[in-house]
Amino acid sequence: MPETAGDAEFAIVFEYRLPREGAAGFEREYGGDGRWARFFSRDPAYLGTELWAFEDDAGRYLVVDRWTSGDAYAAFRARFREEYERRSAETASLYSTERIVGRVVRR
Numbered sequence: 073m074p075e076t077a078g079d080a081e082f083a084i085v086f087e088y089r090l091p092r093e094g095a096a097g098f099e100r101e102y103g104g105d106g107r108w109a110r111f112f113s114r115d116p117a118y119l120g121t122e123l124w125a126f127e128d129d130a131g132r133y134l135v136v137d138r139w140t141s142g143d144a145y146a147a148f149r150a151r152f153r154e155e156y157e158r159r160s161a162e163t164a165s166l167y168s169t170e171r172i173v174g175r176v177v178r179r
Contacts, residue, residue: 081178082142086135090167095131098166099123102135111159112137114152117144134173142175 090098101107103123112118119138126132139145149156164170 081140082145083136083138083176084145085173085176086137087169087171087173088133088135088167089169090131090133094166095125098133101163101166102133108137108159108163111152111155112148115144115148117141117148142177 088098088102099106102121103109104121106121106123109121112121117140119140121138122134122136124134124136126134137145139148
């Protein structure tokens, strides 16, 4: 798995809001070495995850999942749909809101 964001052609960006006291558990699950990243790493098209915390807005995070293409991400989601949904349900208690900010591509 490449180490730099410069290798990505596609990324999906999520915004999460959570209670301040929930930060440690959230970061364990959603960080670059977290459980979601390890799940995604089954696929060679996955290029890594970045976790960004807002300095001036405690409990607000961006998660950037990088893939070789949007099609590769969609294929992974389809192939592991049931497990993805199960993991999503298991971690939903870690945050109060989840929002897709956007799907971006390198130009």
